[in-house]
Amino acid sequence: MSALDIHHILKRLPHRYPFLLVDRVLELEVHKRIKALKNVTINEPFFVGHFPHRPVMPGVLTLEALAQAAALLAFESAGSSVPPDAVVYFVGIDGARFKRPVEPGDQLVLDVTIDRTKAGIWKFNTRATVNGETAVEAALMCTLRKVP
Numbered sequence: 001m002s003a004l005d006i007h008h009i010l011k012r013l014p015h016r017y018p019f020l021l022v023d024r025v026l027e028l029e030v031h032k033r034i035k036a037l038k039n040v041t042i043n044e045p046f047f048v049g050h051f052p053h054r055p056v057m058p059g060v061l062t063l064e065a066l067a068q069a070a071a072l073l074a075f076e077s078a079g080s081s082v083p084p085d086a087v088v089y090f091v092g093i094d095g096a097r098f099k100r101p102v103e104p105g106d107q108l109v110l111d112v113t114i115d116r117t118k119a120g121i122w123k124f125n126t127r128a129t130v131n132g133e134t135a136v137e138a139a140l141m142c143t144l145r146k147v148p
Helices: 006-012 059-081
Strands: 002-004 024-029 033-039 086-098 107-118 121-130 133-146
Touching: 002 006, 006 024, 006 059, 024 059, 033 059, 059 086, 059 107, 059 121, 059 133, 107 133
Parallel strands: none
Antiparallel strands: 002 024, 024 033, 033 107, 086 133, 107 121, 121 133
């Protein structure tokens, strides 16, 4: 098992502020699972409008954070076979359930496991928690592609 700091994350993911939604990887087992963190702060730009009277992280951004963690797992699992200009694209989201709001000050723990890979499509089981309580869960399908 290994951990990744922000410098390694920035080398692997093409996302940058304000759209980089993974701060640290706590645990990573290639071909199996990843556990990552997103520290949610009131400084996030989406809180200005979602919602001014009761700031809540948009659920689609929580799904995006899970997808970014899944992309890190895919990149690390694929190893040196991944071209340097490759990205991971969504191809599907199944069974997304939003169980609790994510608010400023929360630490979002992103748990992702590989369910299967077939014909270049990766399927992940994902769950985001705050203090051990499920915030979001979904099955995500993604594919690695070289950017033209």
